[in-house]
Amino acid sequence: MTRYEKGKETLENIQERSVEEIFKDLEDIAPDLSRFVIEFPYSEIYTREELDLKTREICTVAALTVLGTVAQLKDHINAALNVGNSPREIVEIIMQMSAYCGFPKSINAMVAAKEVFAQRELLPLE
Numbered sequence: 001m002t003r004y005e006k007g008k009e010t011l012e013n014i015q016e017r018s019v020e021e022i023f024k025d026l027e028d029i030a031p032d033l034s035r036f037v038i039e040f041p042y043s044e045i046y047t048r049e050e051l052d053l054k055t056r057e058i059c060t061v062a063a064l065t066v067l068g069t070v071a072q073l074k075d076h077i078n079a080a081l082n083v084g085n086s087p088r089e090i091v092e093i094i095m096q097m098s099a100y101c102g103f104p105k106s107i108n109a110m111v112a113a114k115e116v117f118a119q120r121e122l123l124p125l126e
Contacts (some may be wrong), residue, residue, distance in 0.1 A: 004035065007043030014046070014053060014079040022075070053083040061085075062093050065109040066101040073109055077116040087113075087122050 001009075008019050015022060023034035046056055057080035064073040080090055090113055098106035117123050 003039040003043040006047060007038035007040075010046050011038060011042040014042075014057070014082055015075060016078075016082055054080075054085055057083050058085050058089060058093055061090060061109075062097055065094050065097040065105060068101070068105045068108060070108055070112045073112050074116050077113050078120075081116070081120065081122075087117055087125050091125065 011019060011022065019034070019038060020027075023031075023037075026034045046053065051059075057076060060076045061073065061080050064076055077090055081087070091110070094106055094109045094113060097109070114123070117125070
């Protein structure tokens, strides 16, 4: 299996969408960028044995919260749910990040989480 095939399989299992759908916005401007993402993080990092996908996704949610990248954050909140993180765990990690990135980024991340939860009919949280 090539790095691309391995990364594609991992990404599609986490996201439950095709690689083509995930990277459609890059297709006509930077198709190599999507290939880089597939071959490096999803083939080389996400498949390492030291951490499970649940841990990797909650770490990614935390990192994207701190960076303030809402578009990618929504994808990874979905992925976190797909690999076994609960909505409560996601809310807690976003709340914890407020100490490191400030309230504006945490609020934006929480709004992104709420949108994902609403789409998946997970609201209201108990």
